[in-house]
Amino acid sequence: MDLVRDCLDKQLVDRNGHNMGRVDGVVLQLEKGKQPIVAFVEVGPVCQAERLHRSLGRVAKAISRRVGVAQQDPFRIPWSKLVAAGIEVIADVDAEETPALAWELWLRKKIIGRIPGA
């Protein structure tokens, strides 16, 4: 499997087929003398900001700590919970129970869900 082609930036879906963002980061773990492994994938605006520019990453982290709705940003999913499957990467989690959809749920509850017809 090629990580850039088959994993990074791919659509991430949960076990119920719900979109939960894109694979924003892939964390490799290196140990001296051992073959590196893929430990986690990362999802979240902080990870995205870090990719654009290091200083943006710092700003995003600071904002996330202040006003963040997600307890964990970036949110990490262990490799053991993933299946890279063609067009999408499927995670064996329920998206609504993870920080990946924290903003989506907050908006649903506090703003969008309150508008008639939602």
Add this chain to the structure above:
Amino acid sequence: MVKQELHLELLLGKQVFALNGKAIGRIEEVRTELRKGECFVVAFLVGTYAVLERLSSWRLGRAILGLFGSTIKTGYNVQWDKIDFADPERLKLICKVDELLPLELE
């Protein structure tokens, strides 16, 4: 044992330097294999674009250059144990360039 974490998305596009300090190309891809439920890194694919090196610092640039196949693009398949990641900003080979496998273009 101390575990070092590396972010793939930050490694992409980084130059790799030979023992003599010359840049041999940029990291384009990380090849892995699945074994016993774990995903092991097998090799780092390093692409070289000669005079169009500047364009290849962007993924779009590398993709466009890749359209022209082997006339422009060459590269190396660098085994996982042949790169020193002590300084992720300056990746160094720990073997000679001659010992590297060539990149197989699709």
Add this chain to the structure above:
Amino acid sequence: MKKIFEIALGIVTSVGGFLEIGSITTAAQAGAGFGYQLLWAILLGGLCVIFLVEQAGRLSAVSGHTIPGAIRERFGLNYFAVLFVVLGLVTLLVLGAEIGGVCIAMELATGIGFQWWALPIAFLIWLIIWKGTFGIIEKGVSFLGLVTLCFVVGAFLFNPPWTNVAAGALPALPAHDKAHYWFVAVSILGASISPYLFFFYSAGAIEDKWDESYIGVNRVIAAGGMSFGTLISVSVLILAAVILLPRGIQVEHYSQLPMLLVPVFGRSGFWLFVASLTIACLGAAMEITLEIAYLTAQGFGWNWSENQRPKEEARFSLVYTIAILVGALIVVTGIDPLQLTILSMVLTAATLPISIVPFLVLMNDKYYVEEHGNGWFSNTVLCLIIAVALLVTLVAIPLQIFGGS
């Protein structure tokens, strides 16, 4: 049988959604200023958009990816971020122009100033998107958009000198006002080759669950729909050349535009123009709004679909709500809608390469298009389109300064 029906529907919806404030204004300015001499620009724009729309549809049908999604995956977040910011800002300006177009139609109809209509019209657009489904929006407004065929009828009824019209199909240097001539040419290209058109088409292919079996259908819809739409733009140019040019009327204010239909249809022509402008711009505004939301949601991997309830996709809903509000506020500022339209078309033209260059890679990448990738002909045409787009990028801003109205 089902496919034939879908083709017919697809062509109708493409026609109905093609004409909007940019194509009306730029074609009218071209006809009023230079007669039939800029016909080639409309035809060139139409040809480019046929190829781009066809390729967008093919990419989505075969790969199951939308264009923003494919761009993010293939070229990474950094390139997508550039596309997102540039395209997002330019598209918001275009949205402002389209909302402005509806407001101008309302001003023509009622005499109440266009700025007053901005928020009510914005609310209407928002409500239709909030409550409607993709099908209702795509088909409903597009069927109504067939009223714009009145321009075609008008042009034929006027029976212009067809040999002169045909001569305009070949590019020629103007006798006067060279900078302005090329400026209008660039704005026509920006009005015709709008990224929102093929991005929206790609999202539609996914919403309508197209697969490989739709490749033929896609080809016919792209060619048929965009050709028909181009015909309407050509008709606007002809009408302007026949009616405005002889009277020395340059298109400098929206109130001059109904003149295009009054000589042919009398008083009804005024109301036909108002209806055409309203429906065309309303449809375009909805498509553009959705496209901004699609671009955001698809690029960042959120839930998105016009067929889902808003609370199932709260972030998607928030993005289109904010987009409509920004578009409306641009109109409320009172900026002249004509100037805003021309500016947004020129900026669209200037930023085309960012949206089009990725096609060169995606349409040749087996990972996405399998064995349905571009042949040598499509690739050659695509390269020519990119060359034209790059040339336009270089000259657009200087022309805006030296040749703009």
